[in-house]
Amino acid sequence: MPFSTTIAGSLPKPAWLAEPERIFPSWRLEGTDLAEAQRDATRIAVSEQVRAGIDVVTDGEQNRKHFVHGFAERLAGVDSGRRQKRGIRGDRYEAVCPTVTGHVRRTAPIHVDEMRFARTLTHGPLKVTIPGPMTLVDTVVDETYGSRSDLAFAFARAIREEIAELVAVGVDVVQLDEPAFNVYFDEVAAWGIDALDTALNGAGCTTAVHVCYGYGIPANVQWKANLGERWDQYAHVLPLLAKSAVQQISIELAGSHVPPEVLALAGDKVVAVGVIDVASDRVETPDDVRATIELARRHLPDERIVCSTNCGMAPMAREIAYAKLRSLAEGALLASVGL
Numbered sequence: 001m002p003f004s005t006t007i008a009g010s011l012p013k014p015a016w017l018a019e020p021e022r023i024f025p026s027w028r029l030e031g032t033d034l035a036e037a038q039r040d041a042t043r044i045a046v047s048e049q050v051r052a053g054i055d056v057v058t059d060g061e062q063n064r065k066h067f068v069h070g071f072a073e074r075l076a077g078v079d080s081g082r083r084q085k086r087g088i089r090g091d092r093y094e095a096v097c098p099t100v101t102g103h104v105r106r107t108a109p110i111h112v113d114e115m116r117f118a119r120t121l122t123h124g125p126l127k128v129t130i131p132g133p134m135t136l137v138d139t140v141v142d143e144t145y146g147s148r149s150d151l152a153f154a155f156a157r158a159i160r161e162e163i164a165e166l167v168a169v170g171v172d173v174v175q176l177d178e179p180a181f182n183v184y185f186d187e188v189a190a191w192g193i194d195a196l197d198t199a200l201n202g203a204g205c206t207t208a209v210h211v212c213y214g215y216g217i218p219a220n221v222q223w224k225a226n227l228g229e230r231w232d233q234y235a236h237v238l239p240l241l242a243k244s245a246v247q248q249i250s251i252e253l254a255g256s257h258v259p260p261e262v263l264a265l266a267g268d269k270v271v272a273v274g275v276i277d278v279a280s281d282r283v284e285t286p287d288d289v290r291a292t293i294e295l296a297r298r299h300l301p302d303e304r305i306v307c308s309t310n311c312g313m314a315p316m317a318r319e320i321a322y323a324k325l326r327s328l329a330e331g332a333l334l335a336s337v338g339l
């Protein structure tokens with residue numbers, strides 16, 4: 001069986017849709033023009049993945065400005081008009097975040113319409129990405145709950161409601177993005193895994209969690225440079241995730257200092273291994289990708305390996321991102337046939 005391929009989630013947005021190479025871009029259009037442009041960008045994102053040979057595709061997150069804010073701001077209790085600056089991910093960098101001013105509730109579908117549309121674009125497996133409860137907590141300013149865990153479970157219940165509708169429109173894989181898991185190990189153990197499981201409970205589809213070192217933006221590149229020669233974050237997180245109910249864990253490996261042997265700590269989970277570095281504009285050759293897959297194979301059986309990107313590609317140049325997709329699929333094929 002060839003290795004299955006997927007992407008962490010986002011792809012670059014066309015310059016006619018949003019400011020290019022930004023993680024929080026402004027839209028170029030509004031109203032029905034914006035909606036039509038988002039659908040066109042979704043067509044491109046899906047067809048570029050299919051053309052490259054990616055098996056499990058996403059909508060490239062063409063319908064949201066940002067992977068967290070696009071979800072958070074649609075919830076009742078989150079005031080996107082009241083944005084405040086705060087340090088996020090352990091004060092790795094500052095972000096302007098919406099404020100939680102009341103009890104968090106999901107009063108309307110959030111990503112359902114866009115995934116219903118994406119569903120019409122491919123007969124293959126379709127994945128949706130949603131920010132996980134801890135990452136949501138870490139990307140808002142809380143003026144209501146006073147407890148990160150209480151707020152996390154409120155987000156988890158909202159996510160669970162959203163997942164039910166996403167599965168009903170034909171989504172095959174739901175992935176919760178939890179970069180915050182790579183920062184707050186004590187909280188992951190204390191309530192992060194429980195909140196994740198609460199959000200995914202009874203999903204009725206394949207479930208996944210993505211835990212990474214972030215986009216290839218300067219703050220992350222600088223942080224990574226200070227992590228030393230051996231990044232031990234996953235050694236804390238993977239044993240905890242191994243006990244969760246999630247089926248698949250998406251992590252970063254390519255171009256990193258992640259010691260490959262930590263993969264053995266993932267219990268019996270499928271691991272979506274990052275074989276494409278999103279912090280470098282150098283396009284990996286298929287052989288580079290195969291070499292990274294071979295590293296993973298030393299510590300995981302083939303049937304538990306999925307090949308993916310390290311993280312989202314939203315801030316990258318489009319043509320570089322598309323070229324990386326092709327290398328991802330070609331490298332996975334090379335590894336599969338054992339050439």
Ligand code: ZN
Binds near residue numbers: 008179210211215312
């Ligand atoms: Zn990521």
